[in-house]
Every structure is written in structure tokens, then in C-alpha cells.
Amino acid sequence: MDTLDKFNQEDQEVLALVNKNYARARRESIEREQEERLRQTKIKYQTRPKNKQRDFVKKAIIGIVATATVLGVGSKMIDITKDNVARNEFVNIVADHVNDNVVYTNTLSSDGNGYTWYYDDVRKIAQETLNENKDIDIDTRIYGTYLGLNDYQRDEYMDKIMHELQDIVTENPLDYTEEEVRACNHTNFTDYLASLGMEKDDYIRFMRDVTLAYGQNDIEKVQELLTKLNGGGR
Amino acid sequence: MEEVKVIDLENGTFVITDEILINGIKYVYLTNENDVMDFCIRKVKIENNEEYLVKLESDQEFDTAIQAFLNKHQDELKNFN
Known part of the structure; x- marks a missing residue:
């Protein structure tokens, strides 16, 4: 052929x-x-x-x-490209709210390379992680927030966001599902990862597969992966 | 937003996507700022201590420059976030 x-x-x-x-x-x-x-x-x-x-x-x-x-x-590479496009379109949905909260200053960074920035309202990012895209599971929404953050100081901001998530679900636990409360009840991002029984690199690889399955609209695969995720250690 | 380096060519403004040194010649990979699929390659020629961009001389040179780019960035397609 x-x-x-x-x-x-x-x-x-x-x-x-x-x-x-x-x-x-x-x-x-x-x-x-x-x-x-x-x-x-x-x-x-x-x-x-x-x-x-x-x-x-x-x-x-x-x-x-x-x-x-x-x-x-050939087609293998085309498939990879198409998969990445589908995955990225999905990631934009769960990560977009973070971009709405970033503030760029007019101050050059100390190394003269670009302008400094900060996240204006970490609690708002946490609230939007919990309250937007409810049709998507909470762990994927948390991962979307992680991806939406700038690489620099990403883990530090995730610690703050996890802390805010914990505050929000403990203040009003009845407003949230059991899965949401369980996923968000951690003082920092390290504790959250520990609850999944994963190191960060494994987490990133695993969630990449989850977002790819979402992007492909392969709900069966999403469920299969989420079952593994929640069976990890939480 | 991110800060990038751009240069104006005869057919528009292009972003400097990468520079690769091949056999002592610096090749510059440029992407149209309005279309990430529109790219071209130039090489740097030095005259009187000034750097100038010039076009490549043959298909073979283009292929060599493309191969060097692929060798450097092949994994990025698979790991694209």
C-alpha cells in the first residue's frame, strides 16, 4: 500500500x-x-x-x-499532533481562569529579562478551581490550575492555592461533593501529591494522559484513569 | 504574555524561534508573528563586525538546517503541554 x-x-x-x-x-x-x-x-x-x-x-x-x-x-506523527491539539484545547478550559488573575507590572525583573508579575488573588483562583467546570472531576481541575500558573514559582503558588482550597471546603463542606472535599483537604501541594501516592514527575505524566483522554472525549478512558488516581493512596 | 525577539523581514515581522550553530555558521529560525506555521531560515553573515541575515544557498543547506533543528527539538512535540 x-x-x-x-x-x-x-x-x-x-x-x-x-x-x-x-x-x-x-x-x-x-x-x-x-x-x-x-x-x-x-x-x-x-x-x-x-x-x-x-x-x-x-x-x-x-x-x-x-x-x-x-x-x-507519516500518520503516527499526525496523530500525535492532533492529540496534542485536542489535549491543549481541553487544558485551556481548565487553566484559563488562572490567566485572568495574573497581573503584569511595568517593572523589569532584576536580570532585565522581561517584566515582573504576580497573581492578584490566590483565593479567587482557588474558588474558581472549585466552582467552575463542575462537569470535570476536581483532580483534573486542580491540574488545570497547576498548568495555568507560570513555571516560575509554580509550586509556591500551588501551595498557597491548596491552602485556600482547604479553607474553602472546610468553611462550607456541605457546598461541595465528597470528592471535592477529599481532594482539597490538604495544607499544601506536596501533601496533595502525597495523597495521590505520586511524585510530581509521575503526577505530571499521569495527568497528561487524563487531559489527553478528556481532549479526545474518551470518557471510558477518563474513568479508568481516575479510578487508578483515586486508588493511589487517598 | 512573554517577551520575544523579533526582526522585520521583507515579508513581515518574524519572531526569532531559535539559533543553531552548524559548521561554524549561525542559522536563525524565524516564525511569522501572525502564523506559527509560517517559518523560514536565514543564516548570519558577518561583514565589518556586523551581523547580517542572508538566505540559504541550496536545498541541501535547507535540509541540513532543518535536520539540525529536528535533532535539537524532536522531543518537544511529544512533550508539548
Whole structure:
């Protein structure tokens, strides 16, 4: 069977798009003619800083890697790309409320690299973790909050958020489900992870699978994973 | 938000996605600020102690530059958050 025959219709549409991007990148990167080479306007390599949406460079790297590899490794890579898109769309749902609470200052950080920022209202982030997206289980909502935080001081902020979560469920336990109370009743993030019987790296790997299953709308898989999660040690 | 480095090319503003040194030549990977799937590669040429961006000379050079990028970033597709 020809390689192209292995792609279903949707894959072929992705492939066509990727092929087009790759051809354009190749065309725009190479001087084709000697004449063109001679009259080429040199552009001084002098950059300027600009603020872009979070993770722009990360996404740009993925764009180049995906475009350049997809023809070589075929549908498997397309599947990975599609899975990641589905997962990221889901993650945006459970992580978005964190972005609403970040405040960027006009003060340059001490190393001169970017501007300082802080989370304005940690309790509000905790409240929104508990009260929004109720159709999604609480552990995945907590993971969404974790992903939404900036990498820098992420664990410190998670400690504060877990503390707030505990305060909220102990103040009004009847407002929350048994699962929510059990998941949130920890003084800090380390205690929360311990309740799952996981180290942080294992937790991140495990929850990546959970969010992928949510993104694929594979509810059976979600339930299977959550059963394992809650059987971990809590 | 994150702060990135950009440069204006003839066909728009591009973000510096990466720089890789290959055989003593610095290659710059640029992504259109309005479309993460639109990218191109330039190399740095030094004249009078100033750095200039110029286009690549052949398909083979493009392939070499792309392969170096893949070698460096292959895992990022799998680990993308």
C-alpha cells in the first residue's frame, strides 16, 4: 500500500496543509538565482523585544518540528499532533481562569529579562478551581490550575492555592461533593501529591494522559484513569 | 504574555524561534508573528563586525538546517503541554 493511501481523508487534508507550509518555508529560505543573490538586500541582524502571547516560541518550535517531520514519519506523527491539539484545547478550559488573575507590572525583573508579575488573588483562583467546570472531576481541575500558573514559582503558588482550597471546603463542606472535599483537604501541594501516592514527575505524566483522554472525549478512558488516581493512596 | 525577539523581514515581522550553530555558521529560525506555521531560515553573515541575515544557498543547506533543528527539538512535540 502506498504511504499516501494509509492516510484517511482528514489526515490527507492535514498533510496537504503541512506540505504547503513546508514548500513555502523552503522557497522563502533559499536564494534561487545567482542574480537574485547578487542584488540581495542584506538585513542587519538586529532584533527588538516584543510581547507575544504566552508560549509563542514553544508553539513556533512545534510548528517547525511538526511541519518538517510529518512527511517522514507519516500518520503516527499526525496523530500525535492532533492529540496534542485536542489535549491543549481541553487544558485551556481548565487553566484559563488562572490567566485572568495574573497581573503584569511595568517593572523589569532584576536580570532585565522581561517584566515582573504576580497573581492578584490566590483565593479567587482557588474558588474558581472549585466552582467552575463542575462537569470535570476536581483532580483534573486542580491540574488545570497547576498548568495555568507560570513555571516560575509554580509550586509556591500551588501551595498557597491548596491552602485556600482547604479553607474553602472546610468553611462550607456541605457546598461541595465528597470528592471535592477529599481532594482539597490538604495544607499544601506536596501533601496533595502525597495523597495521590505520586511524585510530581509521575503526577505530571499521569495527568497528561487524563487531559489527553478528556481532549479526545474518551470518557471510558477518563474513568479508568481516575479510578487508578483515586486508588493511589487517598 | 512573554517577551520575544523579533526582526522585520521583507515579508513581515518574524519572531526569532531559535539559533543553531552548524559548521561554524549561525542559522536563525524565524516564525511569522501572525502564523506559527509560517517559518523560514536565514543564516548570519558577518561583514565589518556586523551581523547580517542572508538566505540559504541550496536545498541541501535547507535540509541540513532543518535536520539540525529536528535533532535539537524532536522531543518537544511529544512533550508539548
